[in-house]
Amino acid sequence: MKAAVEWFRKDCASAEARASGRVTPQLLSPVRVKIDGGEYRLEEVATVGVREGSTLLVTLFDESTMKAVESALYESKLPNIVPQRQDVRTIKIPIPKPTVEARQRLYVDAQRKAEDTRVQLRKQMQTSVKRGKFAKHSIELEEYQKLLDRCIEDVDKTLAEMKKVAGGGK
Structure with a gap:
């Protein structure tokens, strides 16, 4: 899960650099x-x-x-x-300075990748839970859910930072 979040963070960092014109x-x-x-x-x-x-x-x-x-x-x-x-x-x-449309396109791409990352995280959790064969309301299941929530929160924070830089869609 952390690898997926880290991949998304790096991808957004490079998109932010392009959007800011650096x-x-x-x-x-x-x-x-x-x-x-x-x-x-x-x-x-x-x-x-x-x-x-x-x-x-x-x-x-x-x-x-x-x-x-x-x-x-x-x-x-x-x-x-x-x-x-x-x-x-x-x-x-x-390298020309990015236009407003180009920055918005980068943000839209980041939104799509964020959703893909969230889906990947949920699939990873489901796979881990099935493999572990945990009881319905077990402590392990709650821990996995907390981990998933933290990872999705990280993805959302990264996307929010990207929106600030790119001036995301209106």
């Missing part, structure tokens, strides 16, 4: 580069830095990986990611 190298963390039959994280084949607060700069360790990195950036389908080749080892990615 540009961080973590924006490119989902990018996976396919080289020589293997799949690598972008951080393993290049450094990612921020320049002038609104531009990501990807500097490759090996210039022969340029095509693979460019195609990985395009295939990642991250919003507003348009790589521009600077030279044989550098790719510049300007």
